[in-house]
Amino acid sequence: MEKKIRVLVAKPGLDGHDRGAKVIARALRDAGFEVIYTGLRQTPEQIAEAALQEDVNVVAMSILSGAHPHLFPKVVELVRGKGLTDALIIGGGVIPEGDIPALKEAGVAEVFTPGTNTADVVEFIKNNVKL
Amino acid sequence: MSNEKIQEELAKYKASVEKAIARFPERDHLPEQRLYTPLDIKGDDYAEEISFPGVYPYTRGVQPTMYRGRFWTMRMYAGFSTAEESNKRYRYLIESGATGLSCAFDLPTQIGYDSDDPISEGEVGKVGVAIDSLADMEVLFDQIDLGKVSTSMTINAPASVLLAMYIAVAEKQGVAPDQLKGTIQNDILKEYAARGTYIFPPRPSMRLITNIFEYCSQNVPKWNTISISGYHIREAGSTASQEIAFTIADGIAYVEAAIKAGLDVDAFAGRLSFFWNAHNNVLEEVAKFRASRRIWAKIMKERFHAKSPKSMMLRFHTQTAGSMLTAQQPNNNIIRVALQTAAAVMGGTQSLHTNSRDEALALPTEESVMIALRTQQIVAYESGLADVIDPLAGSYYVEAMTDRIEKEAMEYIQKIDDMGGAVAAIEKGYIQKEIQDSAYKWQMDVESGARTIVGVNKFQIEEEPPKNLLRVDASVGEKQVKKLHDMKAKRDNEAVKAALADLKKACQDENENLMPHILAAVKTYATLGEICNVMREVFGEYEAHISL
Numbered sequence: 001m002e003k004k005i006r007v008l009v010a011k012p013g014l015d016g017h018d019r020g021a022k023v024i025a026r027a028l029r030d031a032g033f034e035v036i037y038t039g040l041r042q043t044p045e046q047i048a049e050a051a052l053q054e055d056v057n058v059v060a061m062s063i064l065s066g067a068h069p070h071l072f073p074k075v076v077e078l079v080r081g082k083g084l085t086d087a088l089i090i091g092g093g094v095i096p097e098g099d100i101p102a103l104k105e106a107g108v109a110e111v112f113t114p115g116t117n118t119a120d121v122v123e124f125i126k127n128n129v130k131l
Numbered sequence: 132m133s134n135e136k137i138q139e140e141l142a143k144y145k146a147s148v149e150k151a152i153a154r155f156p157e158r159d160h161l162p163e164q165r166l167y168t169p170l171d172i173k174g175d176d177y178a179e180e181i182s183f184p185g186v187y188p189y190t191r192g193v194q195p196t197m198y199r200g201r202f203w204t205m206r207m208y209a210g211f212s213t214a215e216e217s218n219k220r221y222r223y224l225i226e227s228g229a230t231g232l233s234c235a236f237d238l239p240t241q242i243g244y245d246s247d248d249p250i251s252e253g254e255v256g257k258v259g260v261a262i263d264s265l266a267d268m269e270v271l272f273d274q275i276d277l278g279k280v281s282t283s284m285t286i287n288a289p290a291s292v293l294l295a296m297y298i299a300v301a302e303k304q305g306v307a308p309d310q311l312k313g314t315i316q317n318d319i320l321k322e323y324a325a326r327g328t329y330i331f332p333p334r335p336s337m338r339l340i341t342n343i344f345e346y347c348s349q350n351v352p353k354w355n356t357i358s359i360s361g362y363h364i365r366e367a368g369s370t371a372s373q374e375i376a377f378t379i380a381d382g383i384a385y386v387e388a389a390i391k392a393g394l395d396v397d398a399f400a401g402r403l404s405f406f407w408n409a410h411n412n413v414l415e416e417v418a419k420f421r422a423s424r425r426i427w428a429k430i431m432k433e434r435f436h437a438k439s440p441k442s443m444m445l446r447f448h449t450q451t452a453g454s455m456l457t458a459q460q461p462n463n464n465i466i467r468v469a470l471q472t473a474a475a476v477m478g479g480t481q482s483l484h485t486n487s488r489d490e491a492l493a494l495p496t497e498e499s500v501m502i503a504l505r506t507q508q509i510v511a512y513e514s515g516l517a518d519v520i521d522p523l524a525g526s527y528y529v530e531a532m533t534d535r536i537e538k539e540a541m542e543y544i545q546k547i548d549d550m551g552g553a554v555a556a557i558e559k560g561y562i563q564k565e566i567q568d569s570a571y572k573w574q575m576d577v578e579s580g581a582r583t584i585v586g587v588n589k590f591q592i593e594e595e596p597p598k599n600l601l602r603v604d605a606s607v608g609e610k611q612v613k614k615l616h617d618m619k620a621k622r623d624n625e626a627v628k629a630a631l632a633d634l635k636k637a638c639q640d641e642n643e644n645l646m647p648h649i650l651a652a653v654k655t656y657a658t659l660g661e662i663c664n665v666m667r668e669v670f671g672e673y674e675a676h677i678s679l
Contacts, residue, residue: 014238016327070253097596114458
């Protein structure tokens with residue numbers, strides 16, 4: 001049997017808006033992925049640790065509070081620091097277009113903004129994940 | 132026309148249009164029936180179910196005069212960066228004709244952390260203003276007369292602390308607590324269910340809330356002690372009926388907790404207020420507002436035996452639906468907000484915040500906020516919608532939908548009662564699951580095209596990324612931390628220590644009202660984080676129920 005793609009859906013920071021994270025988590029699960037949702041208020045350290053423990057292929061972060069310039073790169077750094085060099089790291093939320101180049105520079109593979117179809121996220125993961 | 136005759140004519144009408152309608156399968160699959168007639172409201176007794184404005188069950192509005200007396204309060208939710216910056220925005224809003232203030236706090240403040248706490252990194256001043264101590268609050272309301280303005284504060288878990296700071300600032304301005312007008316959100320149950328800024332577990336949280344009810348009934352009598360909020364439940368994805376059902380279930384839990392704490396229902400219930408969402412479906416929203424008033428009135432009278440009419444009146448603030456704003460073609464949001472405003476006004480709101488067109492992208496610019504405020508003013512002064520009280524009453528459709536939403540909401544409330552009330556239903560994850568299911572269904576409907584969102588899944592265009600978004604300066608965090616450290620060096624640290632020790636003792640005695648102790652602590656310039664940490668030590672922290 002083909003190995004299932006394992007995804008950690010994570011909410012870094014203090015932001016409580018998790019409608020998007022939960023919808024994405026469910027859509028990814030319906031697409032046949034194994035999905036783990038961290039719940040709210042995770043520090044970058046907690047997320048990296050969970051990614052390691054759960055041995056995931058993908059970390060999908062969601063922030064709507066504007067803290068993404070600080071928190072997204074930090075998660076990337078810590079996840080990589082745990083030796084998960086191949087994990088695909090993506091993000092989403094209320095993120096102005098102008099912030100995206102810097103996030104990509106920091107190692108976030110793709111940033112999904114409001115209005116994104118869940119199917120596009122599924123597609124992106126399938127095309128870019130390294131198993 | 133007799134009902135039999137209407138029935139007959141209706142059958143003829145249906146037969147005559149069947150073929151024509153069948154040519155439009157996309158439009159024929161809408162959930163609502165096509166046409167409403169007197170048959171749809173034949174069960175309604177005018178005196179019992181609808182009645183007059185200012186008269187039980189308040190379906191038509193809580194005040195007898197509604198907007199023929201005065202307009203709703205135009206209250207724009209604002210706050211970002213430092214207290215200095217937010218104070219400037221507040222004064223700009225007041226000069227532009229806003230009639231009330233509404234404070235947005237940053238996430239560390241909402242969760243009871245100081246700006247120098249490691250967990251606050253990256254969040255300081257982002258979604259609202261950072262408040263660490265009374266010193267920040269003094270700056271926030273500098274040159275704003277707290278005896279005149281009414282202030283709403285979106286603060287929940289640490290509501291007691293922010294209210295105490297507000298009382299202390301007013302005192303310094305020479306304004307007595309009994310002159311203060313405003314609202315604290317103070318609604319912890321929806322934080323567990325939908326919004327996420329909880330700190331303590333339900334039991335001590337409910338104690339803090341009833342302490343506030345009691346303290347304010349004696350000392351700050353014009354203050355709305357809670358804003359029981361469906362807004363965030365709707366934003367998290369619920370339907371209209373779920374929004375009011377889960378919120379009223381929360382309301383029932385607060386009333387029960389206060390009665391259990393020994394308060395007389397009429398001593399506090401008149402200061403309970405609600406907070407609704409104004410979503411895209413204009414007529415459904417109007418029906419929702421009307422149904423919510425009727426349900427609350429009946430519950431307060433029949434279930435809690437309130438005697439004062441004020442206890443039975445559901446007064447509410449409204450905010451237009453942030454989740455319905457699109458990042459695509461953001462100017463279209465101006466139109467969405469105008470329609471949502473129309474719904475809130477025809478539904479009889481007491482105050483209203485209108486969202487700005489750019490909020491799916493960032494915090495709003497001053498220009499966008501001005502358009503949003505002007506939208507309210509145009510609806511108030513030009514549209515005629517505010518000229519007649521409850522203008523949609525008697526519409527077959529709106530009355531039938533008001534009945535339908537009341538029925539659906541009451542079924543949910545019954546179910547939650549059977550589970551042991553809102554606290555139990557939240558602890559089981561029931562309410563969260565219902566909301567998530569609705570959110571998922573909405574998203575799938577958008578993706579399948581069953582639901583159209585203009586500019587998102589239909590009528591898309593190629594767009595340039597929007598310019599001129601508001602940016603919160605990254606140095607805000609550092610500035611705020613420096614201010615905090617300077618303040619701590621100047622204050623009387625012995626007095627702070629003593630006040631915190633006294634607060635800890637009070638926390639350990641369940642019969643003690645915490646408000647006076649918190650007020651004493653904030654006056655020593657004890658920080659929000661210090662005060663909340665004392666409570667964390669005694670009360671512990673809430674562990675969320677995670678389910679997908």
